[in-house]
Amino acid sequence: MNWWNELLANPAISEKLPEATLETLGMVAFASFWTALVGLPLGLVLHATGKGGTRPVPVLYVVLSALVNIGRAIPFIILIILLIPVTRAVVGTPLGWQAAVLPLAVGAVPFYARLVETSAREVAPGKIEAALMVGASRLRMTGGVIVREALPSLIAGFTVTVIALVGYSAMAGAVGGGGLGFLAITYGYQRFDASVMFAAVIVILAIVFLIQFLGDRAARLVDHR
Amino acid sequence: MITLQDLRKVYQTRSGEVVALDGISLEIPQGQIHGIVGQSGAGKSTLIRCLTALERPTTGSVIVDGAEVSALSEALLRQARRRIGMVFQHVNLFEARTAAANIAYPLAIAGVPRAQRAIRVQELLDLVGLGDRGDAYPAQLSGGQKQRVGIARALATEPAVLLCDEPTSALDSTTTRQILRLIRDVRDRLGITVVIITHETSVVREVCDAATLLADGRIVESGPLADVVTRPGSPLSQALVPVPDVGVGDQRALVQVSAGGAQAQIAHALHAIATEPDAHVVAGSIETLGGVRVGRWHLDVADGDRVAVLSRLRAAGLAIEDDAA
Numbered sequence: 254m255n256w257w258n259e260l261l262a263n264p265a266i267s268e269k270l271p272e273a274t275l276e277t278l279g280m281v282a283f284a285s286f287w288t289a290l291v292g293l294p295l296g297l298v299l300h301a302t303g304k305g306g307t308r309p310v311p312v313l314y315v316v317l318s319a320l321v322n323i324g325r326a327i328p329f330i331i332l333i334i335l336l337i338p339v340t341r342a343v344v345g346t347p348l349g350w351q352a353a354v355l356p357l358a359v360g361a362v363p364f365y366a367r368l369v370e371t372s373a374r375e376v377a378p379g380k381i382e383a384a385l386m387v388g389a390s391r392l393r394m395t396g397g398v399i400v401r402e403a404l405p406s407l408i409a410g411f412t413v414t415v416i417a418l419v420g421y422s423a424m425a426g427a428v429g430g431g432g433l434g435f436l437a438i439t440y441g442y443q444r445f446d447a448s449v450m451f452a453a454v455i456v457i458l459a460i461v462f463l464i465q466f467l468g469d470r471a472a473r474l475v476d477h478r
Numbered sequence: 479m480i481t482l483q484d485l486r487k488v489y490q491t492r493s494g495e496v497v498a499l500d501g502i503s504l505e506i507p508q509g510q511i512h513g514i515v516g517q518s519g520a521g522k523s524t525l526i527r528c529l530t531a532l533e534r535p536t537t538g539s540v541i542v543d544g545a546e547v548s549a550l551s552e553a554l555l556r557q558a559r560r561r562i563g564m565v566f567q568h569v570n571l572f573e574a575r576t577a578a579a580n581i582a583y584p585l586a587i588a589g590v591p592r593a594q595r596a597i598r599v600q601e602l603l604d605l606v607g608l609g610d611r612g613d614a615y616p617a618q619l620s621g622g623q624k625q626r627v628g629i630a631r632a633l634a635t636e637p638a639v640l641l642c643d644e645p646t647s648a649l650d651s652t653t654t655r656q657i658l659r660l661i662r663d664v665r666d667r668l669g670i671t672v673v674i675i676t677h678e679t680s681v682v683r684e685v686c687d688a689a690t691l692l693a694d695g696r697i698v699e700s701g702p703l704a705d706v707v708t709r710p711g712s713p714l715s716q717a718l719v720p721v722p723d724v725g726v727g728d729q730r731a732l733v734q735v736s737a738g739g740a741q742a743q744i745a746h747a748l749h750a751i752a753t754e755p756d757a758h759v760v761a762g763s764i765e766t767l768g769g770v771r772v773g774r775w776h777l778d779v780a781d782g783d784r785v786a787v788l789s790r791l792r793a794a795g796l797a798i799e800d801d802a803a
Contacts, residue, residue: 379570386530386564387584387635388556397583401574477615478573 265440265449270433274456276350277432280422281460284357285415292362292414293407295321295370297395303370304375307391325364330424332360353422353430362417370408372403405476412468416461423457433457479671480506480529482799485538487524487695488640498524499535500695506688507653508638511665511672513682515717516692522675525692526643529673530564531555541639560588561672563632566643569624571616577627578603578612584634602630604658605667622653633668640664642674646681658685679718681768689714703768708738710797718767719774724760729781732760734799735791738772743795747773749793756783774799 261267295317301307302314317349327335335354337347344352384394400407423434434454441450485502488495499521506512514523523649527533530718531547540548545558546593571580585595606626616624617686625645629731632640641665646654662685665672674681682689682703690700691714698705700716707715715736726732737747744764751759762775 275502307691377568377570379566379568380572382532382589383564383566383570383572384583385532385630386559387587388559389583389587390556393587398572402572404574475574478617 256350260448260452261397263446263448264410265436265446266452269436270449270452270456272432273433273436273453274460276430277381277419277422277434277457277460278427280350280353280357280425280430280432281415281418282352283354285411285417286363286421287358288361288365288414288418289411291358292365293369295362295366297368297373299370300373300399301363301391304407305378307385307394320433321363322368325367329356329360329421330428332356333425333428339444345363349430349432350426353425356427356457357418357421360421364417365410365414365420368414369407372406372410376402405472405478408468408472408475412465415464415468419457419461479508479510479543480504480512480673481539481541482525482528483539483541485525485528485540486536487521487528487533488536494742495518497695499528502538502695502697504690504697504700506671506673508671509665509669509675510660510688511686513673513686513689514692515677515679515689515714517548518677521695522677523643524695526641526673526675529641530559530562560584560635561638563613563635563640565628565632565636565640565642565645567647569582569616569628571624571627571631573616575615576612577608577614577616577619578631580616580627581630581634583614584631588635598634605633606630608773619651620653622656623652625649625657626660629657629664633664633670636668639672640670640672642672644676645674647676647678648655654681655684661685663788679720682686687768689718690747691717704770705768707770707772708765710736710798715772716774716799717764719765719772721763721774721776722761724776724778726760726778731777731779731781731784732756733777733778733784733788734774735796736774737774737796738770741771744771744773747794747796750791750796751775751777754790755785756780756787 299314299317302310336356336359340347340352340355343355346352380398380402381394384398389397422432426432426435427438433456437450437453440446482502482504485499487499488497502525514522514525516657522619524533528548529542530533535548539546543561547555547558572583575583581599581602585598590598599612603612606629608623608626611619611623619627623695646657649657658681661672674686676682686703688702689706691698699712706712707718709715721734724732737743752759757777757779760771760776760778764771764773792798
């Protein structure tokens with residue numbers, strides 16, 4: 254267990270790694286929360302206003318769709334920099350993991366909204382008609398039928414999004430957000446301490462595997478098909 | 479109960495206008511099981527979508543249970559739809575909900591309190607013969623059981639009208655018969671008006687009191703089965719009681735004759751055909767439709783004798799439907 258003692262003797266690992274892990278988890282958790290909160294309704298609005306939706310509004314759809322495409326097209330690292338003034342205005346500072354939550358959410362919302370739209374489109378139109386035929390309003394039908402019927406797929410999409418957020422969080426870390434990505438880059442790339450980098454990568458891997466495992470479990474739990 | 483007045487539905491497509499319904503006027507009285515038959519593309523689906531106001535007619539009106547559904551505002555339409563039950567070909571059950579929860583959904587939408595909902599759901603499950611399968615998810619049910627749940631869901635809010643869009647087209651023949659029996663049973667018990675859209679004439683034979691034949695968006699023929707089947711030359715009757723086409727030799731003609739009414743008239747017709755020396759039966763069928771006996775036969779007649787044979791048969795009360803020669 255010599256190598257293990259050696260790892261623990263490295264303060265970057267014994268002190269900074271747990272801290273960085275918490276920062277990453279914080280960034281991802283809060284950004285995921287906001288992504289679900291905004292991305293889910295946005296995706297449902299895209300579905301409803303699009304061609305063949307329950308309330309087609311071509312103009313609104315085209316505008317929202319364009320915004321979503323732009324949001325997804327801008328490389329994330331550039332998005333963070335573009336958003337610095339906004340982050341400073343909203344959070345008070347562009348630095349720290351709390352500040353990174355904003356650009357992370359802004360980057361993930363369009364991604365998840367598109368996945369939500371696709372999931373909603375997979376709900377058979379007949380089920381939607383069946384709900385409308387018993388007198389359900391569009392809003393109640395959307396919650397009670399589209400979201401419920403698409404839930405396994407919505408959860409799977411959310412899992413993909415959260416994992417993407419873990420990746421994004423490493424980039425956010427590189428520009429002052431802290432977290433595991435920041436740790437791996439400063440020690441591994443700038444100080445040539447490969448063991449810290451490997452340790453950070455292993456923790457990131459563990460986080461990703463855990464998210465995927467939980468996501469699969471949750472999706473299976475609500476899937477009655 | 480249902481009144482259609484000069485209903486027209488025109489779709490604008492890139493290649494011009496498509497007239498799906500072209501002046502449909504129809505009256506369906508309360509408690510009737512009315513079949514709407516026709517080839518695919520005849521306008522059946524458009525018609526049922528207009529009845530539910532899932533589509534608005536281009537012109538004309540649709541009145542269901544006293545409400546002109548073709549002219550209602552969205553909020554009023556939601557109210558009116560609770561008086562219309564809909565059964566779909568592909569059932570369209572909510573797969574994330576149990577059978578009981580599927581049936582409870584319309585009740586929840588209608589604002590029925592939870593405790594009452596549970597009682598009503600159990601009544602409906604019993605009505606469709608699935609009293610013990612309430613906890614099953616649709617994926618755990620057979621095709622026939624799913625359609626039973628679909629019917630129970632459609633009946634949940636005690637509608638005045640049950641619209642069935644090809645309710646048995648995805649089912650095997652035994653299950654089809656059970657589902658049709660259930661629909662008739664429901665009508666007998668609840669006095670509900672039923673419209674069945676189908677391309678299967680056997681469905682009409684089995685369960686309907688009246689029928690309408692659609693072709694190219696128009697009504698070809700409509701009426702109670704008892705009237706239709708005794709109407710000589712009736713295209714609907716020919717569709718309902720089909721006789722296989724058969725080839726005949728040179729110098730021979732194939733003649734289609736029919737008779738309808740009481741059993742005595744059928745017996746008389748059979749006797750006339752059997753004793754006719756210059757004609758013999760190559761195919762035929764006798765059925766009971768709408769409480770009326772109806773027979774249809776293809777006769778093989780020598781060309782030279784045709785006129786004499788046909789006049790003798792006509793005198794015996796047979797209708798000459800289709801004189802192939």
